[in-house]
Amino acid sequence: MNVTDPAPEKKQRKGIKEISPIDVYKLLPKTNCGECGEANCMAFATRLVNGELVLSGCLPLHSVEYHDAFGELSRLMAPPVRTVTLGTGDHSISIGGKYVLQRHDFTYHNPAPIAIDVNDHMPEAELLERVRQIEAFSYNYIGRTLVLNAIAIRSVSGDPVIFGAAVKKVAAASHLPFILCSLDPAVMEAGLREAADRRPLIYAATDKNWKLMADLALAHNAPLAVFAPGDLGLLRTLARTLMACGVHDLVLDPGTFTEDGLSDTIANFTTIRAAATKNFDELFGFPILGVPLTVWTGEELSEDVLKWREATTASMLLSRYADLLIMHSLDGWVLLPQLIWRFSLYTDPRKPVSVEAGVKTFGRPDDTSPVLITTNYALTYFTVESDIKAANLDCYLIVVDTGGLSVESAVAGRYFTADSVQNSLKTYDVASLVSHKILIIPGLAARLSGETEESTGWRILVGPKDSSGISQFLRDHWPPAE
Structure with missing residues (x-):
């Protein structure tokens, strides 16, 4: 037997798409205390409605003074599925x-x-x-x-x-x-x-x-x-x-x-x-x-x-x-x-899965070790990481913040550019880690090699398109000929 008409038990409430940040903001303490990690209460309300934060993140709401407001917000934000x-x-x-x-x-x-x-x-x-x-x-x-x-x-x-x-x-x-x-x-x-x-x-x-x-x-x-x-x-x-x-x-x-x-x-x-x-x-x-x-x-x-x-x-x-x-x-x-x-x-479809940008160290690199670069898309990074570890390589890997996009997508969308590479080299002071100025970029970013050399002043080597080829690439091309 199938239910054909669940209307008799229909609950009259707002759908999640109808709840606006203003609805939530009106019930918040409006102290802009920053204890939630946001700049102000409106920012918290916006992220709460977007499903990026939870109500318990507003610490003042747990005080007796805001008991009624907390109850009303809990009812407002309660999901249809308990x-x-x-x-x-x-x-x-x-x-x-x-x-x-x-x-x-x-x-x-x-x-x-x-x-x-x-x-x-x-x-x-x-x-x-x-x-x-x-x-x-x-x-x-x-x-x-x-x-x-x-x-x-x-x-x-x-x-x-x-x-x-x-x-x-x-x-x-x-x-x-x-x-x-x-x-x-x-x-x-x-x-x-x-x-x-x-x-x-x-x-x-x-x-x-x-x-x-x-x-x-x-x-x-x-x-x-x-x-x-x-x-x-x-x-x-x-x-x-x-x-x-x-x-x-x-x-x-x-x-x-x-x-x-x-x-x-x-x-x-x-x-x-x-x-x-x-x-x-x-x-x-x-x-x-x-x-x-x-x-x-x-x-x-x-x-x-x-x-x-x-x-x-x-x-x-x-x-x-x-x-x-x-x-x-x-x-x-x-x-x-x-x-x-x-x-x-259960991954937020609005946010690509990403890792923290920065410089990652593998093995025991010294000032003559190779420097590679990739994007912060999680699947890309962990694939590269796995291949580097499997080959027991000693190297540095720069991870550029591309908003969680893969190399090919980031290049096409202009998130992985000569300028972003230059900014990463400067921000993470990569020049202090090695005695050379040679950077290996992914093969899928090969078209950026010329402008990246001009922008950074570093010599650019175009690596393999697939990270599984990094080990062989380094055997054949590192240290590079003068």
């Missing part, structure tokens, strides 16, 4: 908090965590080893460390004692947030007793157990997932009922169906998110849970086929508004595409 927190303290994760349907309209906040499952039928050694692998999974991507975020503990036994023991073992071995998975309230209660201080996500309330699950959520101050596979009408009804019971930290699971049912799954996810962000439907204004794990519960196929299905399902759900995923495979070729795609989805 933010729900799993875990506690430094190990907590936030999901939801979305303002818009399409990423290009406004930055997505709170990258969707990926949880990996364990179950209470695993032998202790196998269980703890899988937890260790989940915690250890890490990948460095253009200077960012990509990791897994949570553990979903499933009750396969259906026995409260066995499930409680499994939760206790995992809790002792990991600080990651938990998702406790059982439709039996008695089993769930046993698990919650062993994770009383961890604020796990309770999975899940259904039309059969909602009252007892609501009681557990309230008693343990834990968020609650609502499960109504394929029935959005029932999902809304359960959300309304649970909110009336006082449970407001909800996560919606409309069911993850694979193969022939995948198109319906995507349609349901889209319907929920569109209702929340376009119609401000409060009953659908919660994070959405996707479960690519379900591919493993279908027909028996080879593991590689199931892993491929899980990978493609996860990617589609990330693209279509899932705020949290539960997966099974720990293979790098399954998980890395999700982690990298998630990174891309």
Whole structure:
């Protein structure tokens, strides 16, 4: 069943695109104190509306004097999709908090965590080893460390004692947030007793157990997932009922169906998110849970086929508004595409990913070592860095601020120019680092060589177009012939 008209629960509020900096500025202290790091309150208001800052950055708002203003601003800036927190303290994760349907309209906040499952039928050694692998999974991507975020503990036994023991073992071995998975309230209660201080996500309330699950959520101050596979009408009804019971930290699971049912799954996810962000439907204004794990519960196929299905399902759900995923495979070729795609989805589309400009030192260079130059686009820089380190080169690398553009784009857009190279050489006093005045520019900036020599007074060597060729280039051309 699909929801065709969510209008009855439509919330009358401003859309994020309608909120102006003036709306926010009127409620700020207007002290221009600078504690937020901005020059004045109007600058803070502008960046707040643009999604570049958060309300907590205004420290005076936390005083008693501005209590009412803080409350009004919180309501004004509240996203249509509620933010729900799993875990506690430094190990907590936030999901939801979305303002818009399409990423290009406004930055997505709170990258969707990926949880990996364990179950209470695993032998202790196998269980703890899988937890260790989940915690250890890490990948460095253009200077960012990509990791897994949570553990979903499933009750396969259906026995409260066995499930409680499994939760206790995992809790002792990991600080990651938990998702406790059982439709039996008695089993769930046993698990919650062993994770009383961890604020796990309770999975899940259904039309059969909602009252007892609501009681557990309230008693343990834990968020609650609502499960109504394929029935959005029932999902809304359960959300309304649970909110009336006082449970407001909800996560919606409309069911993850694979193969022939995948198109319906995507349609349901889209319907929920569109209702929340376009119609401000409060009953659908919660994070959405996707479960690519379900591919493993279908027909028996080879593991590689199931892993491929899980990978493609996860990617589609990330693209279509899932705020949290539960997966099974720990293979790098399954998980890395999700982690990298998630990174891309949650990067501000208005701001290219960049690194700090300056001079980077590799190895142990001396005054005869080569000097190279590149742009501050993160992917360009970390590719160059990786190739330099792999070749064990001793050199200096100047990183020019091009607004986060790659070499080719920066040259075309006149961000990487003879003048910007000259300014970098002067600003970072590169001449004091070496006894020569020879600079190696990227091959993709070859057309700048002549004017750069004239502007800087340095001799310009045109390096390879691809940084993988730097090592061979230096073997052939360094030190250069007089």
